[in-house]
Amino acid sequence: MSEQPADGSTGEIPFGLLWGIKRSFIAYVRRMPDGQGSIHDGAVPLGDDTLLFPADDATASAAAAPDVDHVWAFRGDIRFKGHGGMLFVRVAAPLITVRGEEADLSIEDPYARADAARVPLVTLRLQPGPAPEGAQVWLGSDVRLTEAGSVLFNDVYQPGEPFEQLSVVLPLRG
Template sequence: MTEQPQGPDSSGVPAPPPAPAHGLRWGIKTSFVEYVRRTPGGTGSVADGAVPVSPTEILFALAPEPPAPAELPEGTTRAWAFRGDVRFAGHGGMMFVRVAHPWLVLDGTGTGAGDGATLSIEDPYATAGAPRVPLVTMTLAARPSPEAEADGVELWTAADVRLTPAGAELFNGVYPAGEPFEPVTVVVPAGSGQPDPRGGSVAGRDG
């Protein structure tokens, strides 16, 4: 995948952009990323707040503004918005997948293993007024630690990440609904993403 260079290091190789302190780290679907790389003419791009942090993982930076309560489903207990625009293309334009500006919403369900959550993305074609697309669901578990508390952050992880029916359409039916996708790791400021009891914006944000 491509990225914006940040200036050469001593070897003359452009240095990658620095990873933000808060964000959502996700590999999307490793087998899909590798397929695009193998495909003649296949391309990938990472921009607008997303940073590659490994050959197969991307960090979506926490957005300055959280989702507005009016845009969240009933029953939301926590919600965060993230920045980043990741695109894959190939087969002469017949394949196009865009994962942009994800939101992570805890819906108040769950088990002892964690909280039910949905990751949604902006309409892949940026159609005006189009609803967000629920891409994957997961059980998100908090991982408290003295180190996280000292840093003023919360760490959340999800290993059981599953594609939604709408997500299956985004991938043109190559993967069925329920297909496992890559694990998710989230680092956010402690106490952020809490619904504002006054009915305003979701309390807590980055920056």
């Protein structure tokens, strides 16, 4: 009998950030006659609503400041386009900075300008969740848009707008 799962995958845990960003926004882009979504840099769609941003070992770093508990970096670059080019939203290279039970998620400069600062997109609460052997799982709730994030969405969403809950799955490290 084969030890491979029935779907033919290797059965490895997909380490990374699992997030649907904002379902109603994605539905809005899908409704647009010229709406487009594209996925780059290793991100993987899981079902209709969720994206996997793979954990980025190269840039995951230890705490950057005394009050920071963890910094988790992810790869992946998601772009939404529409309205004849007037709408462009890029969510790339998410980075989660954890301080106790609070965290923020920042993204690369949406216009990919060299040396531009990262943009804080959402804040969230993080709690540990049930994890398979060899992994740690964190559940992000109360995910809310920041002021800078509001600008990215053309101020249609106000700061504090709820975004989708997320999960982070990482290797268990000593």
